[in-house]
Amino acid sequence: MPVNEGFVPKIQVFEPHRASLPPLIPYIKEFWTRRAFATELARFSDKAEYLDSRLGKVWLVLNPLLLGLVYYLVVTIIRPGGTLPGMTRLDHLLIGLFTFYFAQNCVTAGALSITAGGRLILNQAFPRALLPFSCAIQSFQQFIPTIPVYIFVLVAGKWAYPTTIVPGWTWHFLWIPFILICAGITGFGLALVFATLNVYFRDTTKLLTYITRIWMYLSPVLWLPSSLRGNMKILLWVNPLGPVLSATSRVWVSGESLNKSTILGCILWAAAAMMIGGYFFISRERDFAIRI
Amino acid sequence: MPEELAIRIENLSITYKVSLEAKRTLKNAVMRASLKQKERTRMIEAVKGLTLDVPHGSVLGIVGSNGAGKSTLMRCIAGILSPTEGRVIVNGKISTLLALGVGFNPALSGRDNIILGGLASGLNMEEIADKTDEIAAFAALPDGFIDLPVRTYSSGMYGRLSFAVAVSMTPDILLLDEALSAGDAAFKEKSFERMRELCAEARTIVIVSHALATVTDLCDTAIWMHKGALVAKGKPQEIVDDYLKFLNVGSLPSNYEDM
Numbered sequence: 001m002p003v004n005e006g007f008v009p010k011i012q013v014f015e016p017h018r019a020s021l022p023p024l025i026p027y028i029k030e031f032w033t034r035r036a037f038a039t040e041l042a043r044f045s046d047k048a049e050y051l052d053s054r055l056g057k058v059w060l061v062l063n064p065l066l067l068g069l070v071y072y073l074v075v076t077i078i079r080p081g082g083t084l085p086g087m088t089r090l091d092h093l094l095i096g097l098f099t100f101y102f103a104q105n106c107v108t109a110g111a112l113s114i115t116a117g118g119r120l121i122l123n124q125a126f127p128r129a130l131l132p133f134s135c136a137i138q139s140f141q142q143f144i145p146t147i148p149v150y151i152f153v154l155v156a157g158k159w160a161y162p163t164t165i166v167p168g169w170t171w172h173f174l175w176i177p178f179i180l181i182c183a184g185i186t187g188f189g190l191a192l193v194f195a196t197l198n199v200y201f202r203d204t205t206k207l208l209t210y211i212t213r214i215w216m217y218l219s220p221v222l223w224l225p226s227s228l229r230g231n232m233k234i235l236l237w238v239n240p241l242g243p244v245l246s247a248t249s250r251v252w253v254s255g256e257s258l259n260k261s262t263i264l265g266c267i268l269w270a271a272a273a274m275m276i277g278g279y280f281f282i283s284r285e286r287d288f289a290i291r292i
Numbered sequence: 293m294p295e296e297l298a299i300r301i302e303n304l305s306i307t308y309k310v311s312l313e314a315k316r317t318l319k320n321a322v323m324r325a326s327l328k329q330k331e332r333t334r335m336i337e338a339v340k341g342l343t344l345d346v347p348h349g350s351v352l353g354i355v356g357s358n359g360a361g362k363s364t365l366m367r368c369i370a371g372i373l374s375p376t377e378g379r380v381i382v383n384g385k386i387s388t389l390l391a392l393g394v395g396f397n398p399a400l401s402g403r404d405n406i407i408l409g410g411l412a413s414g415l416n417m418e419e420i421a422d423k424t425d426e427i428a429a430f431a432a433l434p435d436g437f438i439d440l441p442v443r444t445y446s447s448g449m450y451g452r453l454s455f456a457v458a459v460s461m462t463p464d465i466l467l468l469d470e471a472l473s474a475g476d477a478a479f480k481e482k483s484f485e486r487m488r489e490l491c492a493e494a495r496t497i498v499i500v501s502h503a504l505a506t507v508t509d510l511c512d513t514a515i516w517m518h519k520g521a522l523v524a525k526g527k528p529q530e531i532v533d534d535y536l537k538f539l540n541v542g543s544l545p546s547n548y549e550d551m
């Protein structure tokens with residue numbers, strides 16, 4: 001008799017299921033036991049991507065920073081003066097952009113992960129959600145180094161333009177992990193949707209490049225949440241990242257606490273993205289091996 | 293399910309629905325929808341009503357011509373595809389080698405790929421750390437290739453490495469699909485030995501191979517699949533002989549015709 005090793009259920013039964021969820025508890029357990037696979041995959045992908053270019057790593061930080069400066073020029077030319085003193089507007093734009101890119105990378109990289117995982121998916125049975133999850137981890141790891149860049153710009157801006165508002169240390173910064181977790185979960189949930197779509201329609205990722213661009217313009221990154229009037233305020237709520245990015249601006253730039261509706265908005269969008277994405281993805285993942 | 297069975301397959305059918313469209317894109321789907329056209333599809337019955345029991349400690353060989361549904365059956369046993377009808381019950385930890393070239397990341401070294409392969413199949417970091425050297429030794433790649441990117445490997449080296457990973461997982465059930473085709477004679481001998489060891493430990497092996505000698509050498513039972521159905525099951529030598537006769541004659545032997 002074979003020895004029983006590990007937590008993997010000894011007896012597995014495979015039965016037909018079409019667009020219905022497999023038993024969720026074992027799925028989540030299996031996902032959890034193999035989480036190291038996702039983290040290592042993220043680490044190794046990073047290593048493989050930047051194996052022969054140190055500059056690549058620098059580029060990861062430089063790219064959003066330069067884009068941020070370009071956007072800053074554009075918005076200050078369109079609306080000279082703005083509503084914030086000194087460089088505060090740039091600070092808002094940069095941290096908003098960095099956070100937005102974190103979520104966007106979760107989505108775009110995750111959307112590709114299944115179709116790019118070809119052999120791996122053909123060869124091994126494992127919870128497929130680990131692949132987009134690994135992309136979310138990688139996106140987070142790429143986000144981290146942009147934080148010191150943000151702080152540097154903040155300090156340099158204050159030095160050059162003393163009217164710039166720079167929040168001192170406050171306990172409200174403890175909201176930052178909450179914001180990032182919500183951004184990551186929302187991005188991961190949306191990645192599940194697009195990864196599934198991409199299995200069925202290979203041009204999904206192409207469409208995604210347009211979607212993300214429009215998405216950014218509709219997000220409070222290039223503009224301030226407070227600049228919306230009347231009915232336009234709805235933009236902050238129908239956008240999955242709306243609450244997260246409003247919160248980002250409030251906490252990082254103003255050092256203020258979050259109000260209840262923003263907190264609720266962050267949580268609701270993260271939960272909705274996870275539930276919709278999770279259902280869409282998990283109910284179809286047994287189909288992936290056939291389609292890729 | 294009886295204790296002594298490793299795999300039980302009950303009336304298993306697997307149907308692929310394939311699109312006949314040249315490209316499956318959103319653009320085409322929207323165009324079709326606007327013209328009220330339906331997507332052209334075809335159903336392919338890859339496995340039809342197959343029933344089979346595989347006891348623990350046995351080595352099962354599967355033979356059959358191209359497109360017979362062997363790989364499809366293996367994927368279903370591994371839990372990669374779900375059945376269209378019927379049921380598969382598996383008792384034990386499975387390790388698979390289904391599509392040659394584990395194919396994680398070709399830019400990474402063999403060693404890194406071993407780690408990823410192990411993690412994907414459910415080992416933890418410590419277990420893998422213990423096994424990496426063992427796997428590298430078993431694969432015995434020439435001249436330090438183990439630390440070079442996998443894209444620099446020959447297909448035989450690729451095969452060696454993936455086989456080494458698959459057998460090192462100490463699986464209860466090992467599924468091999470054309471796994472030995474790329475290795476050289478020396479490696480084949482070594483793999484046979486390792487598989488005999490696994491059998492001696494009461495582990496179960498299922499082998500798909502077009503190298504019929506592999507089936508007669510290693511297996512204690514064989515089945516012959518044809519167009520998704522089970523044609524015959526029996527002693528490997530007899531099955532292989534019948535199968536060869538069929539290949540030469542081109543029609544199923546008369547005593548199988550009712551199947």
Ligand SMILES: Nc1ncnc2c1ncn2[C@@H]1O[C@H](COP(=O)(O)OP(=O)(O)OP(=O)(O)O)[C@@H](O)[C@H]1O
Binds near residue numbers: 357364
């Ligand atoms: N991903 C897929 N999508 C649609 N049809 C498929 C797919 N994979 C296999 N098929 C079809 O299923 C049938 C069985 O294929 P399968 O790969 O299981 O055969 P096989 O016995 O492994 O053949 P071979 O000896 O060539 O490896 C074939 O008719 C094939 O066309």
Ligand SMILES: [Mg+2]
Binds near residue numbers: 364469
């Ligand atoms: Mg095959």
